[in-house]
Amino acid sequence: MMAEMGLVAARERATLPGTMRQRMHHMRYSGFRVIAEALRGHKGWTPAWRDPVPQAAYDYVIVGGGGHGLATAHYLAKEFGQARIAVLEKGYLGGGNVGRNTTIIRSNYLLDGNQPFYEFSLKLWEGLEQDFNYNAMVSQRGIINLIHTDGQRDAYTRRGNAMMMHGADAELLNRDQVRAMYPFLNFDNARFPIKGALMQRRGGTVRHDAVAWGYARGADSRGVDLIQNCEVTGMRIENGRILGVETSRGFIGAKKVGVAVAGSSSRVMAHAGMRLPIESHVLQAFVSEGLKPVIDGVMTFGAGHFYVSQSDKGGLVFGGDIDGYNSYAQRGNLPVIEDVAEGGMALMPMIGRARLLRAWGGIMDMSMDGSPIIDKTHIDGLYFNGGWCYGGFKATPASGWCFAHLLARDVPHPTATAYRFDRFLKGRMIDEKGQGAQPNLH
Amino acid sequence: MIINHPILGPRDAQEFVYLGDASLMNRPDTMTAGIEAFHDWLYTRDNPAGLHRELWYHEQGDRSWLVVTRNTLTHEITQVELARDVALALRRSK
Numbered sequence: 001m002m003a004e005m006g007l008v009a010a011r012e013r014a015t016l017p018g019t020m021r022q023r024m025h026h027m028r029y030s031g032f033r034v035i036a037e038a039l040r041g042h043k044g045w046t047p048a049w050r051d052p053v054p055q056a057a058y059d060y061v062i063v064g065g066g067g068h069g070l071a072t073a074h075y076l077a078k079e080f081g082q083a084r085i086a087v088l089e090k091g092y093l094g095g096g097n098v099g100r101n102t103t104i105i106r107s108n109y110l111l112d113g114n115q116p117f118y119e120f121s122l123k124l125w126e127g128l129e130q131d132f133n134y135n136a137m138v139s140q141r142g143i144i145n146l147i148h149t150d151g152q153r154d155a156y157t158r159r160g161n162a163m164m165m166h167g168a169d170a171e172l173l174n175r176d177q178v179r180a181m182y183p184f185l186n187f188d189n190a191r192f193p194i195k196g197a198l199m200q201r202r203g204g205t206v207r208h209d210a211v212a213w214g215y216a217r218g219a220d221s222r223g224v225d226l227i228q229n230c231e232v233t234g235m236r237i238e239n240g241r242i243l244g245v246e247t248s249r250g251f252i253g254a255k256k257v258g259v260a261v262a263g264s265s266s267r268v269m270a271h272a273g274m275r276l277p278i279e280s281h282v283l284q285a286f287v288s289e290g291l292k293p294v295i296d297g298v299m300t301f302g303a304g305h306f307y308v309s310q311s312d313k314g315g316l317v318f319g320g321d322i323d324g325y326n327s328y329a330q331r332g333n334l335p336v337i338e339d340v341a342e343g344g345m346a347l348m349p350m351i352g353r354a355r356l357l358r359a360w361g362g363i364m365d366m367s368m369d370g371s372p373i374i375d376k377t378h379i380d381g382l383y384f385n386g387g388w389c390y391g392g393f394k395a396t397p398a399s400g401w402c403f404a405h406l407l408a409r410d411v412p413h414p415t416a417t418a419y420r421f422d423r424f425l426k427g428r429m430i431d432e433k434g435q436g437a438q439p440n441l442h
Numbered sequence: 443m444i445i446n447h448p449i450l451g452p453r454d455a456q457e458f459v460y461l462g463d464a465s466l467m468n469r470p471d472t473m474t475a476g477i478e479a480f481h482d483w484l485y486t487r488d489n490p491a492g493l494h495r496e497l498w499y500h501e502q503g504d505r506s507w508l509v510v511t512r513n514t515l516t517h518e519i520t521q522v523e524l525a526r527d528v529a530l531a532l533r534r535s536k
Contacts, residue, residue: 266489275486279462280514325443325460326514328491333443333517335456368485424485425478437484440460 026221029133048213049093049220054227057253058086060407061245063232063268064261065089067098067208067393068385070215070226071400072260072407074132077222079401080408085224086254088247090231094212097263100362101393102285102317104298104309106143106203107168110159113418113430114371115166120415121398122168122202128397134214136206137312143203143298144173144181146347147196152302156198163200173197182299185348192303192346203298205309211396235271241380242272258383258407260399263363264328265386272379276386277368277424279439282327282361283319283390284336288354290314299347306343308351316354318344322364322390324440331361364390370442371430374402374412374419383407384421389442445510446522450503457502463487464495464509467529491515497525 027033027046037044060076062069065087076082089095105125107118129136147153153172160170178197179187187194220226227249234246235257244253261268266276291314300307308318320340323332337359344351367373367387372395374385385403388395402413412419418430424437435441443455465488470479491514498508507525512518 264491266487267491275482275488277485277487279487279489280491325455325512326462326489326494326496327517328514329517333455425481438462440462 029135048217049226052225052227054086054088054225054230054247054249054252057084057244058225059084059255060086061252061254061257062087063245063257063259064096065093065212065216065226065228066096066260066262067094067212067215067396068262068388068399068403069258069260070094070212070219071396072258072385072403073219073224073226073400074215074222075401075404076408077219077224078131080404082404082408083223085219086252087219087224087226088230088232088245088252089226089228092228093216093226094209097362097364097392098212098396099209100285100360101208102307102309102319103205103208103311103393104143104203104307105138105206105394106200106298107394108143108145108159108163108170108198108200108203109432110162111430111432113428114432115162115168117398117402117415117419118395119163119166119168120401121395124397124401125206125394126202128206128211128214132214132218134210134217136210136214138204138206139312140202140204141297141309142199142201143300144178144197144199145300146178146185146194146302147198148192148194148303150195153196160198169200169202171199171201173199181297182295182348184294184350186346189346192301197299205298205311206393208393211393215396215400232268232271235382237272237379237382240378242382245271254381256381256383256407258385258403260385260403262365262386262388262392265365265384269377269384272377272382274377277373277421278365278387279326280328281322281324281364281366281440282329282332283322283364284332284340284359284361285317285319286337286340286359287311287318287357288316288351289357291316291354301343301347304339304343304346306340306347308344308347315357316351322366322440323361327361328363329361330363332359364388364392366390366439366442368424368437368439369429369431370433370435370439372399372419373421374399374406374416375421376406376410377421443512443517443519445498445508445519447500447503447506447508448522448524449506450500453500453503455498457500458498458508459501461497461499463489464497464525464528466497467509467525467532493520
């Protein structure tokens with residue numbers, strides 16, 4: 001009986017016009033819904049998004065079904081009123097870096113080209129769950145950057161002032177304030193004593209997979225076709241204009257193509273004959289076995305590259321430097337694991353008692369100045385979003401919004417005007433670390 | 443990773459400093475090449491997924507520059523040459 005009803009429903013759905021079909025499929029999540037479904041034995045839940053067959057052509061094709069691509073599609077439909085949008089994903093949604101990062105959000109940058117953008121992103125994080133009706137576990141638990149020298153205090157004071165001038169929050173903590181928060185840190189380390197911290201209370205963590213799922217569901221509910229197992233194998237470009245993309249599921253026409261595939265940017269943009277100011281590098285991340293609550297915020301060690309937070313499941317989530325050589329392998333080598341572990345031991349010696357549960361790697365677009373690119377290309381209708389180095393996760397909402405803005409209106413969003421391809425030619429680099437054209441040092 | 447140094451034999455990659463794509467050896471003549479050619483040399487990369495010829499400096503060893511051919515998908519190193527030899531061959535071919 002039930003099966004028969006299901007069949008009838010399916011037949012009815014098949015005859016409905018597209019928008020009706022989407023509305024039927026889309027279900028609003030709420031606490032009441034959870035209770036109602038619990039009483040009904042959870043039989044009413046529907047898939048969070050459709051699995052559509054690609055159409056012959058779209059107005060917008062977004063290449064890359066990760067956080068940035070899905071956010072772009074979501075905002076294109078929701079904020080910029082665009083339709084006929086598809087997201088093409090080589091593997092499965094959110095299977096790349098959005099599911100491989102250490103989940104930190106913050107807006108504690110120094111330079112004018114960056115800080116307004118990341119603050120815009122943090123504001124979007126603050127309203128994100130209501131925006132896409134999905135629990136992404138946004139947790140503003142606060143981030144501290146530890147200070148170990150007088151010079152570092154000067155630098156962080158300057159950074160905090162820059163943050164506040166752009167409307168973000170920043171606080172300088174003294175040693176006692178840090179000690180009250182994290183008494184177990186190695187304050188009197190002879191070489192790297194802790195002298196204070198720069199704190200951003202609005203920073204924190206987000207459940208990274210849920211970001212991809214929430215944006216996917218938000219985009220799907222507005223009619224965006226999310227097409228998985230669809231690898232872009234070529235671009236059809238005639239007379240300097242893009243006509244569409246060749247894929248493993250056939251040619252898909254498009255008026256505009258936006259590429260958001262950080263990690264693989266050089267490979268995809270090579271289809272358009274472009275050579276990017278980017279090298280691909282592997283960044284490792286680590287998680288310990290589940291422990292009792294010990295770190296309720298996010299902290300970074302200032303005397304080496306080590307940062308740590310604790311997941312809601314209890315695992316210490318931490319990481320450090322990239323391995324430092326070109327790689328597409330999605331796995332790193334042991335010297336960096338040792339280096340990260342040394343950073344952890346210098347900061348909080350008790351971490352040596354914890355056992356490592358997992359280590360993994362993701363591929364980063366390391367750009368020539370450590371900052372991203374959201375820009376048009378020299379090919380009409382082809383747009384690029386990439387070069388996120390290892391800071392892409394926190395940027396996801398603003399990256400999607402600004403890329404959608406550029407795609408829909410052909411002008412950059414006010415907070416993303418500096419992220420241009422030609423900044424290297426024009427001498428307008430956004431180099432937070434001042435390392436020059438040496439991507440493995442950013 | 444182990445880099446099989448042409449003079450010193452197998453050495454841990456940790457002894458080396460990584461610079462990047464070996465094409466950085468082919469710096470255009472700044473007096474004659476245009477600014478765009480110089481920009482392309484300094485700021486853009488092929489960034490291949492697969493075989494990559496790259497410069498490593500043996501800082502903790504004999505301070506030689508090497509051109510290492512390495513697969514960026516597997517990290518397997520298939521060839522190691524002294525950068526000096528590569529540069530001399532390059533000059534001869536010009």
